[in-house]
Amino acid sequence: MGAGHGHRLHYHGHSPVHRAPAHLKIATLLAFVLLVVATPHAWVWAFAAYAALLLGVVALSRVPAAYLAKRMVVEVPFVVFAVLVPFVSHGPRTEVLGLSVSEPGLWAAWGLLAKGTIGVLASLTVAATTEPQQLLAGLRRLRLPDQLVQIAGFMLRYLDVVTEELGRMMVAMRSRGCDPRSPRHWPAVGRTLGALFVRSYERGERVHLAMLSRGYDGRMPDLPAPAHREHA
Amino acid sequence: MHVPDGFLDAPTSIATGVVAAGAVAVALRGARRELDDRTAPMAGLVATFVFAAQMVNFPVGAGTSGHLMGGALAAVLVGPWTGVLCVSVVLIVQALFMADGGITAIGTNITLLALVGVAVGWLVFVAVRAILPRRLSSVAPAAAVAALVSVPVASLVFTALFAVGGTAPIATDRVLTAMLTWHLAIGVGEAVVTALVVGAVVASRPDLVHGARPALAARRAETAARVAAATPTGERA
Numbered sequence: 001m002g003a004g005h006g007h008r009l010h011y012h013g014h015s016p017v018h019r020a021p022a023h024l025k026i027a028t029l030l031a032f033v034l035l036v037v038a039t040p041h042a043w044v045w046a047f048a049a050y051a052a053l054l055l056g057v058v059a060l061s062r063v064p065a066a067y068l069a070k071r072m073v074v075e076v077p078f079v080v081f082a083v084l085v086p087f088v089s090h091g092p093r094t095e096v097l098g099l100s101v102s103e104p105g106l107w108a109a110w111g112l113l114a115k116g117t118i119g120v121l122a123s124l125t126v127a128a129t130t131e132p133q134q135l136l137a138g139l140r141r142l143r144l145p146d147q148l149v150q151i152a153g154f155m156l157r158y159l160d161v162v163t164e165e166l167g168r169m170m171v172a173m174r175s176r177g178c179d180p181r182s183p184r185h186w187p188a189v190g191r192t193l194g195a196l197f198v199r200s201y202e203r204g205e206r207v208h209l210a211m212l213s214r215g216y217d218g219r220m221p222d223l224p225a226p227a228h229r230e231h232a
Numbered sequence: 233m234h235v236p237d238g239f240l241d242a243p244t245s246i247a248t249g250v251v252a253a254g255a256v257a258v259a260l261r262g263a264r265r266e267l268d269d270r271t272a273p274m275a276g277l278v279a280t281f282v283f284a285a286q287m288v289n290f291p292v293g294a295g296t297s298g299h300l301m302g303g304a305l306a307a308v309l310v311g312p313w314t315g316v317l318c319v320s321v322v323l324i325v326q327a328l329f330m331a332d333g334g335i336t337a338i339g340t341n342i343t344l345l346a347l348v349g350v351a352v353g354w355l356v357f358v359a360v361r362a363i364l365p366r367r368l369s370s371v372a373p374a375a376a377v378a379a380l381v382s383v384p385v386a387s388l389v390f391t392a393l394f395a396v397g398g399t400a401p402i403a404t405d406r407v408l409t410a411m412l413t414w415h416l417a418i419g420v421g422e423a424v425v426t427a428l429v430v431g432a433v434v435a436s437r438p439d440l441v442h443g444a445r446p447a448l449a450a451r452r453a454e455t456a457a458r459v460a461a462a463t464p465t466g467e468r469a
Binding site: 009026029030033034036037038041071074075078085088089090091102104105108109111112114115116118119120122123124126127132135139145147148150151152153154155156157158159161162163165166180181183186187189190191193194195196197198200201203204205207208211216218220 | 236237238239241242245246256257260264269270271272273274275276277278279280281283284285287288289290309317318321322324325327328329330331332334335336399400401402403406424425427428429430431432433435436437440
């Protein structure tokens with residue numbers, strides 16, 4: 001657990017999309033998705049243009065489509081909701097495949113799906129082409145409060161440490177015949193999470209003391225970026 | 233309950249973004265009062281804990297499962313300001329680094345889960361704590377009530393936002409019924425898990441639980457009074 005952990009979403013590469021400055025990518029992402037969200041449902045051609053543009057960027061980034069597709073599953077619960085919308089919406093009814101659905105609801109479902117999918121794919125593309133450290137530096141350049149960026153940095157730094165600690169506790173529980181999902185074993189899960197909180201809190205205290213002993217004065221020092229050698 | 237992109241229209245998303253930015257700014261100041269220069273590492277580690285705790289699923293019914301939202305839990309464990317800050321950071325990291333929750337809905341998600349979830353959780357917790365006897369054993373039940381109330385209230389606020397800026401023509405009363413039934417069920421799970429976790433921490437390290445401070449102070453005062461009464465001092469003898 002010495003050096004930084006590679007993040008689960010980041011896909012290593014050297015494309016122009018990878019090399020673009022992180023703060024530009026974040027600002028572009030926000031502006032692009034905001035534009036998509038503000039577009040009326042009925043402008044189908046506009047969504048086609050957005051999708052073509054986005055797929056162009058994905059192709060340029062040379063991140064494999066399968067890599068992104070696998071990670072689109074975060075959208076699934078939302079797709080289920082969008083499919084239900086035409087059935088519960090009001091407005092004039094129309095027939096689709098013999099089912100009576102609401103026409104404005106159908107448009108709304110289309111809009112939700114199109115906007116949600118473009119939003120998820122755009123976010124995934126930025127996350128896949130930018131190192132977490134660069135994203136943090138980009139947030140700082142976009143004038144997010146320094147403290148907030150520091151907290152996010154610590155969260156990313158210890159994410160794998162703490163989730164793997166929880167994973168080990170869950171393995172220990174399962175190997176003793178305990179099913180963490182069953183309400184019967186909630187007391188054990190509660191104690192596990194309680195222990196995880198105490199451990200995380202105490203880890204935070206140790207990290208703080210270690211930082212103080214290295215001269216921390218409330219600001220993170222601007223360390224030179226680790227010397228990555230560009231290998232062709 | 234992560235709101236994705238396109239669920240609420242652009243003006244509503246921007247408005248909640250402004251509310252969220254204000255809430256985070258105030259929480260940053262408050263957290264510095266609670267944690268001082270320990271803010272960054274402590275809030276970072278607590279945020280990581282909240283993220284890990286959200287990975288624990290519980291069955292809600294009808295074959296689906298919900299997960300801990302952690303607003304009330306964070307408020308009781310580390311205090312309201314640090315709680316708002318930690319849950320906000322979790323949501324920002326999830327949206328930006330994991331594409332979980334829309335990037336334009338980040339303000340909506342912070343407003344609902346971090347601001348409403350933590351603030352309602354903390355206020356209910358403080359109110360219930362004031363009614364119950366000032367003992368360490370009262371902290372977990374008060375946390376349970378806080379969690380039970382905060383989740384449906386967050387869903388009520390979502391319904392209000394949806395009525396203002398929703399992009400699907402669904403009657404508000406239908407949204408309200410669906411959201412409330414669903415989140416009452418989630419709230420019960422949230423209440424049980426929150427109470428168990430808070431109870432476990434109170435049992436082992438009550439000094440770490442922000443919401444247990446008055447009870448802990450009362451216990452210390454009582455202990456000190458008993459010790460003083462039991463040990464005859466030099467002057468008295």
